[in-house]
Amino acid sequence: MGKGLDLFQQSAVGFTRQISPWDTMVxxxxxxxxMYALVYLMWAPFLYPGAHMGWAIITVSQMFxxxxxxxxxxxxxxxxxxxxxxxxxxxxxALGLMASFMISFTAISxxxxxxxxxxxxxxxxxxxxxxxxxxxxxWFAIAETLNQPGVRALIGTAMIIxxxxxxxxxxxxxMKMSWxALIGTAxGALTYIVANLIADPGQFAANFTQLTGMNYxxxxxxxxxxxxxxxxxxxxxxxxxxxxxxxxxLGATFGANLAGEVRNVQKSQLLAxxxxxxxxxxxxxIFYGFSYKSFGSMWTNCLMFLSGTGNAAYPWGxxxxxxxxxxxxxxxxxxxxxxxxxxxxxxxxGSCAGMSFGPTRNIYAWGFDRLVPEKVAEINPKNGAPMxxxxxxxIAAEIFxxxxxxxxxxxxxxxxxIFTWFLAWILLGVSGIVFPxxxxxxxxxxxxxxxxxxxxxxxITILGVLTTIISVSICGYLLIPFIQGQIPNTMIIMSAVLMxxxxxxxxLSKASYSKKGIDIDxxxxxxxAD
Amino acid sequence: xxxxxxxxxxxxxxxFRKFTNAGPFYKADLVIYGGDFCGKMVVPIINKGNNRYExxxxxxxxxLKGDSEIPDLKKTLRDAGFYFTDLTEAxxxxxxxxxxxxxxxxxxxxxxxxxxxLMDQRFAKNKIPCIVTPGNDDPxxxxxxxxxxxxxxxxxGKVIEVNGFEVLSLSYAHPTIFKFPRDISEEELxxxxxxxxxxxxxxxxxxxxxxxxxxxxxxxxxxxxDEDLNPILDGDALASGATGSKAVRAAIEKYQPxxxxxxxxxxxxxxxxxxxxxxxxxxxxxxxxxxxxxxxEVSAGGQIVKHLLTAG
Numbered sequence: 110m111g112k113g114l115d116l117f118q119q120s121a122v123g124f125t126r127q128i129s130p131w132d133t134m135v136x137x138x139x140x141x142x143x144m145y146a147l148v149y150l151m152w153a154p155f156l157y158p159g160a161h162m163g164w165a166i167i168t169v170s171q172m173f174x175x176x177x178x179x180x181x182x183x184x185x186x187x188x189x190x191x192x193x194x195x196x197x198x199x200x201x202x203a204l205g206l207m208a209s210f211m212i213s214f215t216a217i218s219x220x221x222x223x224x225x226x227x228x229x230x231x232x233x234x235x236x237x238x239x240x241x242x243x244x245x246x247x248w249f250a251i252a253e254t255l256n257q258p259g260v261r262a263l264i265g266t267a268m269i270i271x272x273x274x275x276x277x278x279x280x281x282x283x284m285k286m287s288w289x290a291l292i293g294t295a296x297g298a299l300t301y302i303v304a305n306l307i308a309d310p311g312q313f314a315a316n317f318t319q320l321t322g323m324n325y326x327x328x329x330x331x332x333x334x335x336x337x338x339x340x341x342x343x344x345x346x347x348x349x350x351x352x353x354x355x356x357x358x359l360g361a362t363f364g365a366n367l368a369g370e371v372r373n374v375q376k377s378q379l380l381a382x383x384x385x386x387x388x389x390x391x392x393x394x395i396f397y398g399f400s401y402k403s404f405g406s407m408w409t410n411c412l413m414f415l416s417g418t419g420n421a422a423y424p425w426g427x428x429x430x431x432x433x434x435x436x437x438x439x440x441x442x443x444x445x446x447x448x449x450x451x452x453x454x455x456x457x458x459g460s461c462a463g464m465s466f467g468p469t470r471n472i473y474a475w476g477f478d479r480l481v482p483e484k485v486a487e488i489n490p491k492n493g494a495p496m497x498x499x500x501x502x503x504i505a506a507e508i509f510x511x512x513x514x515x516x517x518x519x520x521x522x523x524x525x526x527i528f529t530w531f532l533a534w535i536l537l538g539v540s541g542i543v544f545p546x547x548x549x550x551x552x553x554x555x556x557x558x559x560x561x562x563x564x565x566x567x568x569i570t571i572l573g574v575l576t577t578i579i580s581v582s583i584c585g586y587l588l589i590p591f592i593q594g595q596i597p598n599t600m601i602i603m604s605a606v607l608m609x610x611x612x613x614x615x616x617l618s619k620a621s622y623s624k625k626g627i628d629i630d631x632x633x634x635x636x637x638a639d
Numbered sequence: 640x641x642x643x644x645x646x647x648x649x650x651x652x653x654x655f656r657k658f659t660n661a662g663p664f665y666k667a668d669l670v671i672y673g674g675d676f677c678g679k680m681v682v683p684i685i686n687k688g689n690n691r692y693e694x695x696x697x698x699x700x701x702x703l704k705g706d707s708e709i710p711d712l713k714k715t716l717r718d719a720g721f722y723f724t725d726l727t728e729a730x731x732x733x734x735x736x737x738x739x740x741x742x743x744x745x746x747x748x749x750x751x752x753x754x755x756x757l758m759d760q761r762f763a764k765n766k767i768p769c770i771v772t773p774g775n776d777d778p779x780x781x782x783x784x785x786x787x788x789x790x791x792x793x794x795x796g797k798v799i800e801v802n803g804f805e806v807l808s809l810s811y812a813h814p815t816i817f818k819f820p821r822d823i824s825e826e827e828l829x830x831x832x833x834x835x836x837x838x839x840x841x842x843x844x845x846x847x848x849x850x851x852x853x854x855x856x857x858x859x860x861x862x863x864x865d866e867d868l869n870p871i872l873d874g875d876a877l878a879s880g881a882t883g884s885k886a887v888r889a890a891i892e893k894y895q896p897x898x899x900x901x902x903x904x905x906x907x908x909x910x911x912x913x914x915x916x917x918x919x920x921x922x923x924x925x926x927x928x929x930x931x932x933x934x935x936e937v938s939a940g941g942q943i944v945k946h947l948l949t950a951g
Contacts, residue, residue: 113731114695116739117681184697186927198929477909477948488857550653550928553711554718556697627947636664636930636951638656 134381134388142460143294143389144453145357146396147432148226152522153349154410155417156590159342161406162397165350166390171579172358175534176382178541178572179362185544185555185569191362192537193471199540199548202633203615206480210611211533211604213468215526217502220272220465221509222520223457224265228255230431231454232264237428238437238446241320256427258514265510269503272462276469276499277489283466290459297452298395300445301432305399308439313403316438321424325408331422332411339407348586352527355583358389359530400432403439417595465502472498479622479629481614524596525603528587532604534580541573550638640802640939643667645932646774646850646902647923650678650750651720657930657951659758662767664951665934669801670767673902674774674810674850676754677747677781681722681739684709685731696721719926722746744780751784755791763790768801770794774850774902775812775821794848796831798838803939807835807896808848812903813884816864829886836894844941845896847916852883852901853891857909858920859883879906891916897941900933908948917943924950 197205240248473495476486794808852858908922
């Protein structure tokens with residue numbers, strides 16, 4: 110029977126294959142970036158005291174459900190564009206624009222904020238770590254100078270201008286940036302593993318006491334007196350994992366957009382998406398496992414808590430307890446400090462460029478559909494790239510960089526990015542729920558796997574319900590530190606702006622085109638078949 | 640005059656039915672179809688015995704547990720642009736390449752004949768002129784079915800006048816990686832366009848309806864494939880590049896018609912301007928029951944007043 114079916118397949122005209130599972134897995138794994146796990150190791154235990162970051166990795170399993178929904182929607186509507194296409198087509202173009210705008214500008218904001226992280230945690234903390242380890246005040250002076258908001262803004266602006274030039278040169282140059290991020294991540298992981306293997310926890314405790322003058326054991330005592338729990342808590346672990354660890358897995362859904370010409374279902378494609386999640390979970394297990402082993406699990410959380418709450422006992426002042434400092438204290442080696450700093454810079458800067466690259470294509474698509482002014486869909490004749498859209502994205506990234514430097518309360522713990530992203534995914538979940546009913550013809554003509562049912566209910570509807578529940582829960586988890594005052598109300602304001610702005614833009618655009626006699630809604634109205 | 644244009648429906652039933660209704664829906668005065676009527680594959684529905692059937696498409700095998708489920712499957716396949724044939728397992732095991740080619744031809748001709756009838760009926764009823772052409776995916780033998788059109792005109796290789804405007808249509812393409820039935824050399828393609836252009840009275844009021852888009856424009860950017868038709872990755876996106884025809888681009892640059900309409904590259908939906916000519920590719924998502932098209936309003940003097948890409 111196989112031979113007969115093959116003959117029918119071979120006589121098919123113009124069918125193309127799909128992206129290989131390997132390519133999809135690499136693509137999904139490198140976005141947004143593995144090394145950010147080291148930043149979230151500082152923040153999550155402070156915002157969710159009692160969270161065990163090792164066990165928190167298990168909460169990533171929620172992403173399997175969301176990745177599954179993306180996979181089925183991409184089988185039904187395989188063109189590039191992701192949630193913009195799905196939500197526009199299933200719910201309404203204005204809602205599609207809203208979700209796409211929220212996700213795109215969240216990613217763009219990371220370009221600006223993470224450029225500042227590359228400066229703060231790689232460059233500034235490199236010099237601060239040298240100062241801590243060697244006792245040389247000159248190193249602190251350099252770190253202090255570089256840590257000035259104006260200096261960081263200048264360096265960050267130069268970094269964003271270079272990213273603009275990379276976009277101008279096209280996707281080949283972008284590929285080099287992606288490789289830089291990947292190599293940086295590999296160097297960082299290797300350095301972290303070697304540093305933790307050659308030093309023992311006793312050495313870290315002794316070095317810490319000697320370098321800071323604060324007894325290693327006092328960290329837990331002082332944190333406990335300040336209200337930190339003395340044992341790990343299940344709820345805090347779930348919430349920390351569901352917010353900050355999941356934040357690093359959002360790229361696992363990007364692979365769903367790499368579909369071919371035909372809605373061919375590749376189970377290996379799904380496996381690649383799940384495989385990337387498994388790789389990410391393994392990488393965090395290394396980072397968090399070694400951190401807890403070398404520094405002490407509860408001790409690490411307590412130090413992060415003291416730093417986050419601005420406790421007077423925290424020994425390093427305005428320098429956050431990032432890996433550069435902790436590895437320096439562990440090894441007392443400037444070489445390890447340099448390697449971690451360099452790796453974090455390469456990984457962060459490489460991913461900074463990548464995080465706005467995709468959204469520039471989304472901005473182009475909105476302009477193309479006239480949901481925003483058409484000008485943004487202009488293609489540069491010299492390089493064939495949407496440079497107006499790229500420039501808009503990088504101007505927005507620059508604004509977020511300046512906010513992170515001069516008004517950090519607006520980007521605090523990047524809480525708004527998680528909140529905004531999952532608000533957008535609520536719309537995605539609702540799209541999944543209603544897809545079989547609102548777009549019956551498209552659903553019925555979808556590949557069989559999309560039309561599978563469980564107890565009579567379409568599987569895609571079930572995944573939509575679960576995605577909605579997960580997204581609502583994660584937004585709820587972020588409201589807890591917000592209510593407790595650890596995350597400022599700027600998180601809500603920022604998310605609200607990112608949510609409302611696209612709707613205003615849509616209706617302004619609609620009114621503007623209407624004056625020219627063009628009804629932009631007609632382009633989405635369905636023609637009757639009979 | 641308001642013109643509606645679409646292309647690349649590739650045997651998808653609901654999308655085609657939407658096309659036949661697009662004229663009155665968009666209040667168009669002229670409807671043009673830019674090629675590629677035929678679907679890409681026949682799906683055998685295999686009778687496995689004991690009232691069980693199997694069909695494999697989109698990389699999945701679907702099992703039917705009774706005759707009653709077959710009509711639904713056939714509708715699904717039609718809407719997605721597939722043909723189908725009923726076979727027993729024994730027949731499938733004995734099938735030859737020649738049999739598959741014969742079945743494919745029969746199914747293509749059968750569906751297109753139904754469509755020819757439907758097109759004529761609906762456009763005549765609405766009194767909206769319609770000009771169609773095949774595309775390079777379409778085997779040459781389908782011209783026989785298109786010859787039966789009466790109200791709707793098969794414009795392939797002709798210049799047809801409608802309301803004072805001339806429509807020059809051509810189905811052929813340059814050599815593509817897929818080696819389609821109407822792929823010819825760039826030189827031959829240029830010669831065919833030149834021969835037709837010589838018949839045009841006024842290029843300022845002429846519409847080119849050429850299936851293949853002009854080379855290296857917003858209309859011909861497509862995913863690049865290796866020789867085994869696997870897509871190539873470039874950085875963090877699918878590698879894409881120009882896939883259009885240099886002969887088509889040269890013809891537009893040389894003759895400067897009022898409007899040039901194209902299809903073929905489904906993912907390169909766009910509008911571009913070459914010299915004074917507005918060029919459009921509406922793209923296609925035929926298998927999702929979605930008719931992508933372009934609505935263009937032109938003045939009596941041959942000026943493009945406005946244009947809008949649609950997704951109905």
